[in-house]
Amino acid sequence: MKIAVRDVWRQYNGTHGLVTALEGIDLEVGEGEFVCIVGPSGCGKSTLLELIAGLQEPDRGEIIVNNGGGKPVLIFQEAALFPWLTVQGNVEFGLKTQGIAKAERHETALHTLELVRLRKFAAFYPHQLSGGMKQRAALARALALDPPVLLMDEPFAALDAQTRDIMHQELQRIWAETGKTVLFVTHNVREAACLADRVLLMTARPGRIKDHIEVTLPRPRSVSDPALTAVAHVVLDHLKDEILKVEQEAFDGAWTG
Ligand SMILES: Nc1ncnc2c1ncn2[C@@H]1O[C@H](COP(=O)(O)OP(=O)(O)OP(=O)(O)O)[C@@H](O)[C@H]1O
Ligand SMILES: [Mg+2]
Numbered sequence: 001m002k003i004a005v006r007d008v009w010r011q012y013n014g015t016h017g018l019v020t021a022l023e024g025i026d027l028e029v030g031e032g033e034f035v036c037i038v039g040p041s042g043c044g045k046s047t048l049l050e051l052i053a054g055l056q057e058p059d060r061g062e063i064i065v066n067n068g069g070g071k072p073v074l075i076f077q078e079a080a081l082f083p084w085l086t087v088q089g090n091v092e093f094g095l096k097t098q099g100i101a102k103a104e105r106h107e108t109a110l111h112t113l114e115l116v117r118l119r120k121f122a123a124f125y126p127h128q129l130s131g132g133m134k135q136r137a138a139l140a141r142a143l144a145l146d147p148p149v150l151l152m153d154e155p156f157a158a159l160d161a162q163t164r165d166i167m168h169q170e171l172q173r174i175w176a177e178t179g180k181t182v183l184f185v186t187h188n189v190r191e192a193a194c195l196a197d198r199v200l201l202m203t204a205r206p207g208r209i210k211d212h213i214e215v216t217l218p219r220p221r222s223v224s225d226p227a228l229t230a231v232a233h234v235v236l237d238h239l240k241d242e243i244l245k246v247e248q249e250a251f252d253g254a255w256t257g
Contacts, residue, residue: 001066002181003029003052003149008061010047021047023206025061029149034175034182036192038239039202040246045185048207049074049151052183065149072149073142077157079134081126081141088113088122091141098145112144115174132163136170143178152184156191165223168194172220189239193231194223201238204245211238 010022021044029035037045050056052063053074065072081090091109100108113119116136126134135155142150156164168191175182186192192199193215201211213235217227 001028001064002031002033003027003066003183004062004064005048005052006062006064008048008051008058008063010044010051010056010058020206022051022058023208025207025209027200027209029181029183031066032179032181034184034195034197035200036196036198037183037185037200037202038187038189038192038235039207040204040239040243041187042246043202043205043242044207045202046153049153049183049185052149053151067148070146070148072151073145073147074151074153075135075138075142075155077154079126079138081134081137083126086123086125087118087129087137087140090126090137091144094141094145108144109140112140115143115177116140116170130163131159132167135159135167139171139174143174143180148181150180150182152182154185154187157187164191168223169220171195176219189232189235190223190228192235193217193228194221199235201235202242204242204249210242213238 005025005027008022008025012019012021025048037048039045047056051058052065053072055074082093085093088109091112092105095105095108110119110122113122116139118133118136118140121129121133126137129137156167159167172195184195196215199213199215200209202208203210215231217225217231221228
């Protein structure tokens with residue numbers, strides 16, 4: 001087992017009192033598994049990734065990551081590269097803070113940039129890159145640290161549809177080449193069906209794991225595959241009630257407020 005989350009609870013102090021974001025989350029992710037999490041807005045998906053990344057502490061429960069030394073790395077919707085560093089500088093930055101010597105940093109960065117097919121752009125600055133290239137750079141920066149787990153929070157949500165399709169192909173290839181364990185949050189059920197070995201469905205807030213769906217389609221998968229559409233529909237059917245709950249709450253709030 002790579003990640004084990006047991007009975008994890010998380011509350012926030014909101015402007016209208018306590019908000020229970022997560023309520024008794026249990027999940028396990030196997031070594032090398034690709035797991036997608038889908039759920040309505042505000043159900044606690046980002047909170048869950050931040051807890052696993054160690055950026056927040058749970059109020060209750062425990063999180064175990066079999067890490068062999070490294071820490072899970074979290075990749076966000078915005079690539080969040082340092083604008084004053086080149087692509088290579090960005091990739092080397094984390095290695096530098098770990099005290100890794102210059103020659104090794106250099107070699108690791110170039111190797112990782114090769115993996116994400118960005119080596120030719122090593123000397124470019126972030127503002128000179130397209131959105132897809134920025135996400136490749138963010139992926140390289142994460143992979144250079146050789147993390148035990150890659151946590152991805154809607155990493156492709158801001159990309160146009162064509163670039164997103166390419167990134168789906170690329171992420172499948174990189175995952176196959178590196179054997180990384182991936183936990184990937186998305187709103188996009190087709191994306192989940194394309195990438196996941198297993199899709200976890202969360203309820204509307206307070207977030208709980210409601211269900212899971214195994215995806216056994218052969219890889220590499222393409223979002224335009226009709227078989228994939230069928231899986232995406234199954235996921236969406238499971239999700240519908242939860243999305244309705246969120247909409248209802250928003251409307252109720254508007255009427256009573
Ligand atoms: N720092 C915070 N302070 C107060 N409330 C918070 C904080 N962070 C998150 N919340 C609340 O906790 C709940 C879960 O938030 P979270 O960002 O984890 O949801 P999400 O599933 O990632 O949503 P989305 O799909 O919109 O990204 C929401 O109701 C949110 O308003
Ligand atoms: Mg979120």
